[in-house]
Amino acid sequence: MSRFWSPLVHTLTPYVAGEQPALPDLTKLNTNENPYGPSPRALAAITAETTETLRLYPDPTAHRLREAIAKSHGLDANHIFAGNGSDEVLAHVFQALLKHGKPLLFPDVTYSFFPTYCRLYAIDFRAVPLDDTMAVRISDYRQPCGAIILPNPNAPTGTALPLTEIEALLIDHPDQVVVIDEAYVDFGAESAIPLVAHYPNLLVTQTFSKSRGLAGLRVGFAVGQPPLIEALQRVKDSFNSYPLDRLAIAGAVAAWEDRAWFEDKRDRIVATRERLSAALRALQFEVLPSAANFLFARHATLAGAQVAAELRSRAILVRHFPKPRIHDYLRISIGTDEECEKLLSGLADVIASLKK
Numbered sequence: 001m002s003r004f005w006s007p008l009v010h011t012l013t014p015y016v017a018g019e020q021p022a023l024p025d026l027t028k029l030n031t032n033e034n035p036y037g038p039s040p041r042a043l044a045a046i047t048a049e050t051t052e053t054l055r056l057y058p059d060p061t062a063h064r065l066r067e068a069i070a071k072s073h074g075l076d077a078n079h080i081f082a083g084n085g086s087d088e089v090l091a092h093v094f095q096a097l098l099k100h101g102k103p104l105l106f107p108d109v110t111y112s113f114f115p116t117y118c119r120l121y122a123i124d125f126r127a128v129p130l131d132d133t134m135a136v137r138i139s140d141y142r143q144p145c146g147a148i149i150l151p152n153p154n155a156p157t158g159t160a161l162p163l164t165e166i167e168a169l170l171i172d173h174p175d176q177v178v179v180i181d182e183a184y185v186d187f188g189a190e191s192a193i194p195l196v197a198h199y200p201n202l203l204v205t206q207t208f209s210k211s212r213g214l215a216g217l218r219v220g221f222a223v224g225q226p227p228l229i230e231a232l233q234r235v236k237d238s239f240n241s242y243p244l245d246r247l248a249i250a251g252a253v254a255a256w257e258d259r260a261w262f263e264d265k266r267d268r269i270v271a272t273r274e275r276l277s278a279a280l281r282a283l284q285f286e287v288l289p290s291a292a293n294f295l296f297a298r299h300a301t302l303a304g305a306q307v308a309a310e311l312r313s314r315a316i317l318v319r320h321f322p323k324p325r326i327h328d329y330l331r332i333s334i335g336t337d338e339e340c341e342k343l344l345s346g347l348a349d350v351i352a353s354l355k356k
Contacts, residue, residue: 008120015116023315027342029333030317032184032294034213036268036336038251039261042214045254046247058246060237065249068256069221073193079223081232082252084243086183086207086220089232091117092239093149093203093222096231097177099123100146107136109326111155111181130157130325134288134296138165142172149179153189156321156331158290160189170199177228179203186211186266187273188291193223200225210293211266212255219244219252269293273334279344280332283351295332302354304328310350316343 001010018031066080073079083089094117098104106114108127118125126145131137134157141148148169153160170178178201180192185206192204203224209215222232236243244252255262277287277295284300298304308320308330319331332343 015113027316027339030319032333033215036265038213039255039258041258042251042255046251049246049250060241062244065252068253078226081222081229085218089220092232092235096235098147102146105145105148135159147177151181153184153291157296158292160291163190166192182206184292187293203228217248269334276340293334298328314346316346
C-alpha cells in the first residue's frame with residue numbers, strides 16, 4: 001500500500017499467473033505450454049529477422065500475419081486483429097466491446113482473468129454457474145445482458161460446446177456481442193470462425209501460445225466482422241500502436257504456415273491426453289472430458305491442495321485453484337509421454353503415502 005496509489009489500485013485483485021519456478025529436474029505441467037516447442041520454421045524466421053532492421057519500428061498493423069490468418073479462413077485481413085498475446089487482445093475486447101448498461105455474462109468457473117478485467121475496467125458482470133457436470137449450459141444464458149464471453153473449450157475445465165450451441169447463443173442474442181475465447185480449440189473443439197461471416201455480433205479470439213508452441217513470443221488474434229475489428233484497433237491505437245515486434249510477426253507467420261508441424265504435435269498431445277486420462281481414472285481420479293491440452297481431475301478421497309503440494313515436493317508441478325466448487329481439482333497440462341509417466345509415478349507414490 002502507498003499513499004501515492006490511485007484509488008483504482010486499492011480495489012484490484014490481480015490475476016495470478018501459473019508458477020514459473022527454477023527447480024532442478026522439474027516436471028512442469030502447470031501452465032499448459034506446448035511440450036514440443038515451436039516449429040523449426042518459426043525459429044528460423046525469428047533468427048532471420050535479427051538484423052539491422054530492428055532499429056525500425058514494426059508494422060503497426062501486423063498485416064503479413066493478419067493476411068496469413070485471414071487467407072486460411074477465406075477472409076480478408078480486415079476481419080483479423082493481432083495483439084501481444086491473447087491476454088492483451090482480450091483486454092482490448094473488454095474495453096472496446098463488453099462494457100454496456102447491462103451485465104456481462106460468463107461462467108462461474110472459467111478463465112480467472114475475466115473478473116480481473118471487469119474490475120479493472122469497471123464492467124458490471126454476472127457469473128453464470130456451470131451445471132452439475134461442470135459444463136456450460138447455453139439455456140442459462142437466455143437472460144438480459146450487455147454481452148457474453150465464453151471460452152470454448154472452457155478453462156480450467158477443458159469441456160467444449162458443439163458449434164450448434166454457439167450458433168444458438170448468437171441467435172438468442174442478436175443485439176449483444178458474443179465473444180468465444182478459443183485458446184485451446186485446436187485440441188478437439190469446433191472453431192466458431194466459420195460463423196463470423198454470418199453473425200455481426202460474433203468475435204473469436206485465439207492464441208499462438210498453445211498449439212503453436214509460442215507462449216514466450218506473445219501473439220494472439222481476434223476474428224470478427226470489420227466493425228468489431230475497428231473497435232479493437234481504435235483501443236489499441238489509443239494504448240500502444242506497436243504491440244507486436246518484428247520477431248513476433250515473423251515467427252508467428254512462419255508458425256501459422258507450417259501446417260505439418262502443427263498437426264503432428266497437436267495429434268501427439270491429443271493421443272497423450274487420452275492415455276493420461278485413462279491412467280488417472282485407474283488411480284481413482286474423476287477426470288472431466290477434455291478438448292484442450294490439459295485435464296481437470298480430482299481424486300476420489302484426497303484433497304487437491306494436498307496432492308498438489310506433495311507433487312511439488314517431488315518436483316512435479318500441476319495447477320491447483322483454491323476456489324469454490326473446484327478446490328479439489330487439479331489442472332494437469334499435457335506434457336511429453338515421458339513427463340506424463342513421471343507424473344503418474346509421482347501420483348502413485350503420493351497416493352500410497354497419504355493413505356498410510
